[in-house]
Amino acid sequence: MAQSKVEAALVVRNTQGDTLVSIPMPEGATWCLEWNHSVTGIRVQDCYRHHAGRMVLERSHQPDFAAGLGHVLGRGRQVSDGDGGYWIEDINEPVPGNRYRLRVGSLAVNHRLLHEGRRISLSEQAADQAVTIQLQTDP
Template structure:
């Protein structure tokens, strides 16, 4: 019985609860940098340590073609910076905007847009999390965390917390 309750509790809380275990002592998060995802109701969906210089990506499946698309960011000097994007095809809505980075082949029929280097205003942006088929997910240190498993159909805010952005 106890095992069943623990298993049910883990399932109900999901991966976000595991990430809560990584939260630092008060004041430490701001110094090192944390990527936080909050639902509109204030619920913490994810919290990842992202020290200065570290990178992460938001990956999702294209809603028409179904292949994965990537937007990759870096914590650079206290800022969330969009560095590059990977687009495996020129499908609907996926194209390079001249003057915004440079397009290079990925060698497999798709392409990277490199050197975008755009700071994200306020170190945060809003996202409507896609269905399980779209499966918005964070990629960080070789791990994937599905936001769709936690908040499909919800609006969330993805925010890099640093000493410059923490009140």
């Protein structure tokens, strides 16, 4: 019997439950949350994949070892990005409940979603507010 695909969307909601972003996210699709480090201003990325109905953190890009950043032994593997920074590859951690809360930074931090060449600024919509980022799957 063929396994059916899990239909899903990446949804960002504010604390009032209003949907700020909704992006179809079929099985295997990837996206990243990107932001500018609040101290150094360097660009950081956490990248996810829809895998079998789960939001899975696959890898993270960190251009240097700024405050709060760094590789944790046993959690993926660190490889050079060829430009002075590094990727932490093969993290492969399911996100509990397929969601997490984020305090969206100011426009200087500019939290943004990257998907299929698009950049969607969460900071333009919800700076200094809490949001929930969720891989929402149909029952």
